[in-house]
Amino acid sequence: xxxxxxxxGGDNTPDEAIKAARLAKDQYPIELTLxxxxxxxxxxxxxxxVSLDGIDLHHAPTAITMxxxxxDVLKRLSDCSMAEGLRLLHQGEGDAFVSGGNTGALxxxxxxxxxxxxxxxxxxxxALIPSATGNYLLLDVGANADCRPEMLAQFAVMGSAYMxxxxxxxxxxxGIANIGTEEHKGTDLQRQALAxxxxxxxxxxxxxxxxxxxxxxxxxxxCDGFTGNVMLKLTEGLAKMFVGELKQVLFKNLLTKxxxxxxxxxxxxxxxxxxxxxxxGAPLLGLMRPVIKAxxxxxxxxxxxxxxxxxxxxxxxxVETTEQAMTQLNSQxxxxxxxxxx
Amino acid sequence: xxxxxxxxGGDNTPDEAIKAARLAKDQYPIELTLxxxxxxxxxxxxxxxVSLDGIDLHHAPTAITMxxxxxDVLKRLSDCSMAEGLRLLHQGEGDAFVSGGNTGALxxxxxxxxxxxxxxxxxxxxALIPSATGNYLLLDVGANADCRPEMLAQFAVMGSAYMxxxxxxxxxxxGIANIGTEEHKGTDLQRQALAxxxxxxxxxxxxxxxxxxxxxxxxxxxCDGFTGNVMLKLTEGLAKMFVGELKQVLFKNLLTKxxxxxxxxxxxxxxxxxxxxxxxGAPLLGLMRPVIKAxxxxxxxxxxxxxxxxxxxxxxxxVETTEQAMTQLNSQxxxxxxxxxx
Numbered sequence: 001x002x003x004x005x006x007x008x009g010g011d012n013t014p015d016e017a018i019k020a021a022r023l024a025k026d027q028y029p030i031e032l033t034l035x036x037x038x039x040x041x042x043x044x045x046x047x048x049x050v051s052l053d054g055i056d057l058h059h060a061p062t063a064i065t066m067x068x069x070x071x072d073v074l075k076r077l078s079d080c081s082m083a084e085g086l087r088l089l090h091q092g093e094g095d096a097f098v099s100g101g102n103t104g105a106l107x108x109x110x111x112x113x114x115x116x117x118x119x120x121x122x123x124x125x126x127a128l129i130p131s132a133t134g135n136y137l138l139l140d141v142g143a144n145a146d147c148r149p150e151m152l153a154q155f156a157v158m159g160s161a162y163m164x165x166x167x168x169x170x171x172x173x174x175g176i177a178n179i180g181t182e183e184h185k186g187t188d189l190q191r192q193a194l195a196x197x198x199x200x201x202x203x204x205x206x207x208x209x210x211x212x213x214x215x216x217x218x219x220x221x222x223c224d225g226f227t228g229n230v231m232l233k234l235t236e237g238l239a240k241m242f243v244g245e246l247k248q249v250l251f252k253n254l255l256t257k258x259x260x261x262x263x264x265x266x267x268x269x270x271x272x273x274x275x276x277x278x279x280x281g282a283p284l285l286g287l288m289r290p291v292i293k294a295x296x297x298x299x300x301x302x303x304x305x306x307x308x309x310x311x312x313x314x315x316x317x318x319v320e321t322t323e324q325a326m327t328q329l330n331s332q333x334x335x336x337x338x339x340x341x342x
Numbered sequence: 343x344x345x346x347x348x349x350x351g352g353d354n355t356p357d358e359a360i361k362a363a364r365l366a367k368d369q370y371p372i373e374l375t376l377x378x379x380x381x382x383x384x385x386x387x388x389x390x391x392v393s394l395d396g397i398d399l400h401h402a403p404t405a406i407t408m409x410x411x412x413x414d415v416l417k418r419l420s421d422c423s424m425a426e427g428l429r430l431l432h433q434g435e436g437d438a439f440v441s442g443g444n445t446g447a448l449x450x451x452x453x454x455x456x457x458x459x460x461x462x463x464x465x466x467x468x469a470l471i472p473s474a475t476g477n478y479l480l481l482d483v484g485a486n487a488d489c490r491p492e493m494l495a496q497f498a499v500m501g502s503a504y505m506x507x508x509x510x511x512x513x514x515x516x517g518i519a520n521i522g523t524e525e526h527k528g529t530d531l532q533r534q535a536l537a538x539x540x541x542x543x544x545x546x547x548x549x550x551x552x553x554x555x556x557x558x559x560x561x562x563x564x565c566d567g568f569t570g571n572v573m574l575k576l577t578e579g580l581a582k583m584f585v586g587e588l589k590q591v592l593f594k595n596l597l598t599k600x601x602x603x604x605x606x607x608x609x610x611x612x613x614x615x616x617x618x619x620x621x622x623g624a625p626l627l628g629l630m631r632p633v634i635k636a637x638x639x640x641x642x643x644x645x646x647x648x649x650x651x652x653x654x655x656x657x658x659x660x661v662e663t664t665e666q667a668m669t670q671l672n673s674q675x676x677x678x679x680x681x682x683x684x
Contacts, residue, residue, distance in 0.1 A: 132583045142521060145529045179484060179571040187487045187568055211575035214583040226529055229521040230569060231576055233553035238580045241474045241556040246588075 001029075003310050004094035007036030008063035008081040009101025010296050010303075017100075018045050020303030021055050027304075028311055033058050033094060036081040060084035063101075066296065070104030074112055082106060086113040089289050096310035098281065100294035100303065107143045110284050110291045117323050119330045120286040121148075124155045125225070125293065127232050127282050128167070133216030137163050138177075139285065140225040141232045147224035149192035150333065152176065153200060156193075157325045158285040159220035160202040165316040166283075166309070172219035175208025177227055182207070189224060196336070201328045281306030283313060285322065290314060343371075345652050346436035349378030350405035350423040351443025352638050352645075359442075360387050362645030363397050369646075370653055375400050375436060378423040402426035405443075408638065412446030416454055424448060428455040431631050438652035440623065442636035442645065449485045452626050452633045459665050461672045462628040463490075466497045467567070467635065469574050469624050470509070475558030479505050480519075481627065482567040483574045489566035491534035492675065494518065495542060498535075499667045500627040501562035502544040507658040508625075508651070514561035517550025519569060524549070531566060538678070543670045623648030625655060627664065632656060 003024070007017045014036060025032045034041055038057040045052050060081040064073055073083050082101050086109045089097045097114075099106055103125065111123050124140040139155050140147065156174045163172035176193055178186045183194060185207060197204045208218040210231070223231070280302065281294040290313035294306035313319075345366070349359045356378060367374045376383055380399040387394050402423040406415055415425050424443050428451045431439045439456075441448055445467065453465050466482040481497050482489065498516045505514040518535055520528045525536060527549060539546045550560040552573070565573070622644065623636040632655035636648035655661075 132586055145521070177572065179487070179568060179575065209575065210572045211579040214576070214579040226521060227569065227572060230519065230552045230572060233521065233551065234556070234573055234576050235580060237553040237556040238577060238584075240553075242580075242584050244474055 001096075001311065001314050002031035002033060002094045003307055003314075004033050004035055004058075004085045004088050004097045005303075005307060006081050006085050006097070006099035006101055007034045007041050008060075009099035009106075010294065010298050011100075012297070012299060013100065014041055014044055015048060016298060016300045017303055018048060018050050018052075019300035020298075020307065021052075022050050023300060023304045024307040025055050028308065030311060032056065032307075033085075033088065035060050035085040035088070036063065037061060058084065058088060064105050066102055068102060068105065070102065070108040073102070073105040073109040083109055083113065086110055086291070089291070090114050095314045096290035096292065098292045098294055098303070098306050098310050100281075100296050100298045100306075103142065103293055103296075106291065106293055107284065110287050114287050114289055114291060116286050117288055117319065117326055119326050120154060120158070121151050122154075123284050123286040124151075124158060125228075125282060125284055126159065126162070127228075128280075129232070129235060131214050131216040134169075134219075135167065136213065136216070136218055137167070137172075137220045138228055138231060139220075139222060141228035141282070142225045143284070144225040145229075146226070147189065149189055149196055152189065152193035152222050152224070153196040153329065153333065154286070154326065155222040156197055156200060156204065156220065157202055157329045158322050159222060161321045161325055162283060162285055162313075162318055163220050165318050165321055166312050167219075169219045171203040173205045173217075174202050174220040174222065175205045175218035177210055177213065177221050177223035177231065178207035179210060180207065181209050193222070196333060199332055199336075201325055201332075280309045283309065283318075287319070289319060343438075343653065343656050344373035344375060344436045345649055345656075346375050346377055346400075346427045346430050346439040347645075347649060348423050348427050348439070348441035348443055349376045349383050350402075351441035351448075352636060352640050353442075354639070354641060355442065356383055356386055357390060358640060358642045359645055360390060360392050360394075361642035362640075362649065363394075364392050365642060365646045366649040367397050370650065372653060374398065374649075375430070377402050377427040377430070378405065379403060400426065400430060406447050408444055410444060410447065412444065412450040415444070415447040415451040425451055425455065428452055428633070431633070432456050437656045438632035438634065440634045440636055440645070440648050440652050442623075442638050442640045442648075445484065445635055445638075448633065448635055449626065452629050456629050456631055456633060458628050459630055459661065459668055461668050462496055462500070463493050464496075465626050465628040466493075466500060467570075467624060467626055468501065468504070469570075470622075471574070471577060473556050473558040476511075476561075477509065478555065478558070478560055479509070479514075479562045480570055480573060481562075481564055483570035483624070484567045485626070486567040487571075488568070489531065491531055491538055494531065494535035494564050494566070495538040495671060495675065496628070496668065497564040498539055498542060498546065498562065499544055499671045500664050501564060503663040503667055504625060504627055504655075504660055505562050507660045507663055508654050509561075511561050513545040515547045515559075516544050516562040516564065517547045517560035519552055519555065519563050519565035519573065520549035521552060522549065523551050535564070538675060541674055541678075543667055543674075622651045625651065625660075629661070631661060 038059040064080040125143040126139040281292040380401040406422040467485040468481040623634040
């Protein structure tokens with residue numbers, strides 16, 4: 001297995017990418033290709049004292065930044081490390097691609113270069129978010145601001161396959177993010193997606209009332225990319241607010257400071273649970289081969305986790321499972337549309 | 343000033359409504375009419391030992407429940423306490439109406455019976471939500487799942503008037519809930535609303551990135567009712583999850599229990615800040631007269647707060663301010679549409 005890894009995707013690259021490549025190569029039985037300005041990578045590795053033994057370099061002269069337009073990955077910056085990595089993946093010169101770069105560019109690039117699984121309308125961006133009982137997979141979290149009901153149905157199938165194969169949740173409970181559990185709730189999008197998913201080849205539980213989502217009411221939660229991104233960002237913002245409020249409470253006076261001291265270990269683990277950014281990367285689902293979006297702020301450890309995730313997606317044949325489930329779903333949707341026409 | 347108060351709207355009515363009526367009548371210089379089954383109210387007040395001296399009763403034989411359809415308030419249950427209260431308000435036999443009953447029914451009933459301010463396309467449901475720096479007003483939080491850009495522009499003006507007049511925030515910063523601050527972010531709804539609001543007679547700050555909303559980036563945040571309800575419910579769910587996690591951390595072992603003990607007062611105030619349900623009711627904005635939705639789970643204190651809010655809305659002439667701002671906005675929108683046609 002060969003993992004392709006973008007050496008210039010993220011705030012702390014190439015340094016943290018170089019370190020992560022070393023850690024991953026030493027710990028996992030994989031081949032690894034670092035994509036980026038190979039001379040600069042070799043030079044910087046020397047300065048950092050990190051050996052590149054056994055790690056392959058693939059040269060790409062430019063890099064796409066957070067400020068560039070997503071479509072630049074196809075045109076103006078088609079020789080950037082991200083585009084080059086995606087091309088290698090498409091050509092079969094690697095089994096998965098990991099990048100911490102421009103999210104929009106990665107979605108556009110992966111869709112156009114790696115291409116989607118047959119029958120998949122749109123690739124989806126995911127986030128694995130902590131809940132009271134574990135984690136739930138939220139998708140789409142921003143690749144597609146506007147969605148049609150068929151897309152939500154497909155996200156459900158794609159998310160279910162990932163959650164079962166990679167996170168290890170048996171028969172994951174899949175729900176539609178909605179403002180109530182009743183069938184008539186929400187907009188046309190939720191109502192029509194609900195109808196489409198009734199016979200889908202997954203453990204579909206209907207609407208997931210958003211209030212209960214952080215409490216663990218579903219393992220996979222599907223929605224349009226606008227709603228998903230709102231949920232993701234509100235979760236991040238509230239976590240930050242809560243931790244801030246808590247700090248104010250804890251360091252109010254000497255007595256509470258002493259209390260806080262006895263709690264410091266526990267509070268740290270509380271904070272860490274909320275800081276899910278460290279848990280790895282977010283897979284883009286629906287593509288012909290695994291593509292993982294690592295957080296832009298990733299350090300070596302976070303990048304290494306994202307690489308481990310890519311390895312797991314290849315080992316567990318997520319793409320193949322998704323392909324099969326998607327064929328089943330699409331034939332059901334076709335039958336359904338045919339029955340409605342008659 | 344006369345406040346009309348639904349004696350049968352909420353989980354704990356009529357008992358808590360009767361107690362709240364007494365408290366409000368004793369503390370505020372107002373006339374108060376309790377609307378509902380007057381014989382039952384008088385009987386129950388006697389049992390509770392609460393005097394109804396100086397409180398007027400207006401008879402309504404039925405009550406609408408959470409299980410009834412919103413439109414029942416107009417037809418099957420048009421003699422319920424909520425419908426009767428709204429009719430009194432429309433007829434000028436009161437200055438504001440407070441109810442903790444079926445939210446959907448209150449939106450439908452208020453819109454059809456009390457009617458909207460001239461030029462207002464839809465009434466909006468609001469929520470005042472705690473942030474790191476104070477509170478922000480979110481609207482719409484569920485009255486209109488689907489919205490057009492003009493509606494968001496009107497919500498912005500309505501919310502601004504309320505926040506300035508009632509909450510006392512000078513020149514409140516008004517933003518559109520969005521998945522980024524850049525002008526191209528979001529869907530057509532956000533982009534078009536942004537264009538409409540550029541010259542609006544408010545302190546418009548553009549897009550409010552959802553991640554920053556709990557941190558206090560705006561005083562008024564507008565969105566469609568689906569997104570608003572998702573934000574409201576996710577905030578509630580996450581607050582519950584965080585408090586639960588925190589409890590687990592605090593009561594892990596003897597040492598942390600001791601720590602928790604020294605912190606108990608502070609943690610209680612932390613929890614209370616998150617539990618914004620106690621802070622009163624949510625006004626329905628855009629109506630010819632003030633209508634306040636108290637929480638369904640309100641106790642006497644919460645109902646009393648909602649009544650105080652109603653008093654404040656009448657005293658501060660929120661409806662009149664909204665009317666003026668709305669005329670200004672609508673004439674701007676018309677000019678704009680005219681300019682585009684030419």
